[in-house]
Amino acid sequence: MTRCTHEASPYQLLHGRPHIYDEVLGFKFRISPDAFFQVNQTAAEVLYRTVRHLCFPKAGEDRERTKVGGTLLDVCCGTGAIGITISPRVDKVIGVELIEQAVEDAKHNAALKSVLNCEFLPGKAEVVLPGLMSQLSLGGGSLTAVVNPARAGLHHRVVRALRNQSAIRRLVYVSCKPDGEAMRNFRELCFAPDQQKKITGEKFSPTLAVPVDMFPHTPHCELVILFER
8 A cells, every 4th residue: 555654564675776865955865765855856956945045044045055053943854855955054953754764864864974963853743843842942042943744734733833932933834735734834823822722922924935846847836935933
């Protein structure tokens, strides 16, 4: 079955190599069978540059490795592509990912380029984030978030954790289906605080949307939205 997990029925290598390798923005990435990775390499570079620029616009687009500091929280990080490509600009990257194979890939990919400021955590974001937010509150410093969920969007507990973390002033949402479940997330990020839903944090406002054509010759488009407080 297409939705059967590697844990439920492990893959067996019958022939060839166990991983695919791809290169994006000068970084090499190992990709396991269960891990997500953008199939359009050229467009992926445009996408990741766009995300990087929206996260840290003051660093300047031409200065690829300008350091701005702070922490980048990468939710649904997959093989670590977004976090690793942005890592030269920040003090620390913390990625959260459900697929354990992808987490192992992300750790391997950081090691390939001796990227030492990335940490990747396995588990459901709605389970990992609440405790992680408490740690981040104690750490201080600036905090920027990137979320790149599947078509189902973010769990409401993830949105709540992001809303209630006051240190997050900029949030970049990457959506492959913005007219679907993601729209629910957009509303949750932007409505007024709601005690009944345990959302006490200041609301976000969408300030910029950038479409990236990841799927030429189809009606589908990746959309990158910047939310700010």
